Amino acid sequence: MEQIKFLDLQKINALHGPAIKAATERVVDSGWYLQGAENKAFEAEYADYIGTAHAVGCGNGLDALRLILRAYIELGRLRPGDEVIVPANTYIASILAITDCGLVPVLVEPDQQTLQIDAQRVGEAVTPATRAVMIVHLYGRCAYSEQIAEICRRNDLLLIEDNAQAHGCLWHGRRTGSLGDAAGHSFYPGKNLGALGDGGAVTTDDPELAAMVRALANYGSARKYVFDHVGFNSRLDEIQAAVLRVKLPFLDAENRRRKEIAALYEAGITNPKIKLPLPVDSDSNVVHIFPVFAEERDRLQKYLADNGVQTLIHYPIPPHRQQCYRQWAALRFPITEQIHNQELSLPVSPVMTTEEVQRVINLINSWT
Numbered sequence: 001m002e003q004i005k006f007l008d009l010q011k012i013n014a015l016h017g018p019a020i021k022a023a024t025e026r027v028v029d030s031g032w033y034l035q036g037a038e039n040k041a042f043e044a045e046y047a048d049y050i051g052t053a054h055a056v057g058c059g060n061g062l063d064a065l066r067l068i069l070r071a072y073i074e075l076g077r078l079r080p081g082d083e084v085i086v087p088a089n090t091y092i093a094s095i096l097a098i099t100d101c102g103l104v105p106v107l108v109e110p111d112q113q114t115l116q117i118d119a120q121r122v123g124e125a126v127t128p129a130t131r132a133v134m135i136v137h138l139y140g141r142c143a144y145s146e147q148i149a150e151i152c153r154r155n156d157l158l159l160i161e162d163n164a165q166a167h168g169c170l171w172h173g174r175r176t177g178s179l180g181d182a183a184g185h186s187f188y189p190g191k192n193l194g195a196l197g198d199g200g201a202v203t204t205d206d207p208e209l210a211a212m213v214r215a216l217a218n219y220g221s222a223r224k225y226v227f228d229h230v231g232f233n234s235r236l237d238e239i240q241a242a243v244l245r246v247k248l249p250f251l252d253a254e255n256r257r258r259k260e261i262a263a264l265y266e267a268g269i270t271n272p273k274i275k276l277p278l279p280v281d282s283d284s285n286v287v288h289i290f291p292v293f294a295e296e297r298d299r300l301q302k303y304l305a306d307n308g309v310q311t312l313i314h315y316p317i318p319p320h321r322q323q324c325y326r327q328w329a330a331l332r333f334p335i336t337e338q339i340h341n342q343e344l345s346l347p348v349s350p351v352m353t354t355e356e357v358q359r360v361i362n363l364i365n366s367w368t
């Protein structure tokens with residue numbers, strides 16, 4: 001029987017094959033490869049989709065977050081040494097962006113049910129040095145809440161969203177990426193909106209921030225050969241922008257298919273050794289990842305692999321247990337650690353067939 005891949009990027013992009021080829025050919029033939037018409041058009045289309053006044057293309061999702069924080073430093077809203085609250089159970093890039101800017105990450109446990117940063121604990125983690133909260137819409141689930149927004153308002157904290165995993169996700173009719181002061185997006189090929197290489201964007205309603213991000217991403221220059229800030233180079237190239245323009249109009253339909261697959265898993269998986277996540281709420285979850293939890297996670301993963309089903313773990317080692325942050329080795333985050341010990345991500349993608357989903361369900365239900 002054919003292997004069920006975790007994510008079949010070849011099939012996903014083949015859905016748009018002729019349009020992607022026409023778009024890339026258009027860029028190749030134009031003779032213009034950076035900061036041109038495609039980037040400009042994508043920025044307008046993406047800002048419109050997310051519902052913000054501005055979108056600025058950049059090199060990748062990590063850079064999007066770094067650019068936001070660096071821009072706030074340049075604008076005097078953040079200073080090196082300021083504390084930024086961030087979930088302990090995130091992909092390391094959220095935290096790398098913070099330390100890269102000389103800011104201090106304060107790790108906060110998730111809620112055991114939602115798997116998202118625990119608003120109550122966010123409130124408790126605020127100190128006089130806190131200047132920002134970075135929420136991460138992990139697994140494609142909305143992490144924003146009125147409670148977190150209120151904590152930010154009350155303490156005059158910036159609210160930054162890491163929207164790398166949640167393109168298209170809604171909170172009461174508004175898109176994630178438009179809920180805080182600024183948001184970083186990744187178009188890494190495996191994300192719900194993926195390019196054919198690296199890509200990212202910053203969205204915000206703040207024109208000053210957008211202009212600063214744009215300048216910093218272009219060597220700190222807003223005018224050619226005039227450098228007002230110590231910037232770097234992080235731009236979305238024309239080919240990636242053209243590809244993203246092809247795929248963006250299909251994002252909502254592809255997310256709907258992901259939700260159908262999640263609903264099949266939820267209804268179908270009955271093995272008591274498997275713990276399912278909170279059910280998919282139709283709007284506030286775009287199912288970037290479908291996580292299940294098992295005490296014998298590694299044995300389950302091997303069993304599925306032996307039976308032709310590829311799974312991944314998001315993520316095997318939490319950030320505070322990584323060598324790069326060995327200064328945190330003594331910190332204890334029991335919920336985060338339990339998630340990392342028990343989590344297994346089942347295959348989900350817009351090209352997965354119902355028969356394939358059923359095969360995964362049957363395998364899991366007959367696991368002993």
Ligand SMILES: *Cc1c(COP(=O)(O)O)cnc(C)c1O
Nearest residue numbers: 060061062091093094164186188
């Ligand atoms: C993928 C990801 C990033 C980084 O995006 P890149 O484009 O790979 O740099 C940041 N945060 C989260 C939560 C991610 O999943």
